[in-house]
Amino acid sequence: MDLIVDFAQDNAHVVVNAVKALLVLIVGWILAGVISRLIRRKVLASKRIDDTIGGFAASISRWLILIVVAITVLSIFGIQATSLVAILGAATLAIGMALQGTLADLAAGFMLILFRPYRIGQYVDIAGTSGTVKDINLFVTELATPDNVQIIVPNGQAWGSVITNFSHHSTRRVDVTFGIDYGDDIEKAKSIILAVADADARVMSDPAPWVRVTNLGDSSVDVTMRVWSAAEDYWDVKFALTQAVKEKFDSEGISIPYPHVVEIKREA
Structure with a gap:
């Protein structure tokens, strides 16, 4: 009992x-x-x-x-x-x-916080994967792509890879190349591009806008424009200038040629 x-x-x-x-x-x-x-x-x-x-x-x-x-x-x-x-x-x-991989992620997380190669809200490229940093915790970094797809990057992989931070500096250079016909007036085209750049308030005056002939292509003369803007305005400036220059070229008679091949026949 x-x-x-x-x-x-x-x-x-x-x-x-x-x-x-x-x-x-x-x-x-x-x-x-x-x-x-x-x-x-x-x-x-x-x-x-x-x-x-x-x-x-x-x-x-x-x-x-x-x-x-x-x-x-x-x-x-x-x-x-x-x-x-x-x-x-x-x-x-x-x-x-x-758990050696997990412990490596943990150690890498502390290194990322200590050295700050990127912060929450910045747009980065980590080993070929691009997105806006949404979170950094002990083990992973969370990114969101421009089309709002979630990407989880282990901290060990992030710390051990090349990191490109597009948002680190407050300004960025915007490069846009336009192809014009070989028969067009190059100086006129350059003047139009500069005028369009100067008319956009988001384009910085220092450094001053830069326009040069950068390549003689098979079908066009390539004219490149380089301007500086605030980092957050980069894409808006790039898209706006591209459209504005195209419209101005059309009204001023500057053509943007299609790729073409000229056939020359020789008489025997």
């Missing part, structure tokens, strides 16, 4: 511990999410702190809380912290081999 009572008490103790552990897991998981979101909102609301720090700090806080929750759950089942350290120490090699 005493054996049955002891068995029932032991089972009840296990059930109670399991319920406690479950409650800790649920509360801890919810708390980690709430605190993570709160930190992110606070950082985003502060003008003195970079938004990039917000995402990274939120990610760190979430994982730290989850680690504490895991240790608490283990302690409920009688596994003390000292025992846990011993177990983790014995399993370090195996865990390191299994």
Whole structure:
């Protein structure tokens, strides 16, 4: 009879511990999410702190809380912290081999935050993948393409690749090349291009707009325009100048020739 009572008490103790552990897991998981979101909102609301720090700090806080929750759950089942350290120490090699890619991403995440090759909101190219940086956390960088496709880049891959940051500088140079017919007046075409550039308020006067003949093609004389604008105006300026020069060429009789081949017949 005493054996049955002891068995029932032991089972009840296990059930109670399991319920406690479950409650800790649920509360801890919810708390980690709430605190993570709160930190992110606070950082985003502060003008003195970079938004990039917000995402990274939120990610760190979430994982730290989850680690504490895991240790608490283990302690409920009688596994003390000292025992846990011993177990983790014995399993370090195996865990390191299994998670070496993840650990590399974690280390790379700290390097990305430390050296800041890109920030949230900037348009970048990482190893041939382009997009606007939406988030940087402990393990991955999230990009969004111009057509709003989500791209997840592991931090280890980002840190170990060539990074092109199109938004790092406040200004960018806009290059547009126009092909004109060999019979057209080159100086007139250059004057038209300069006039169109000067008429656009987004085009900077310093450095001054630059127009030169850059190539003698098979079917056209190529005239290149180089102007500077604010980085955020780059595409709008490029598209607007391209259309405006084309329309001005049409009204002024400057032709943009199609590729063609001239056949010359020689009499025997």
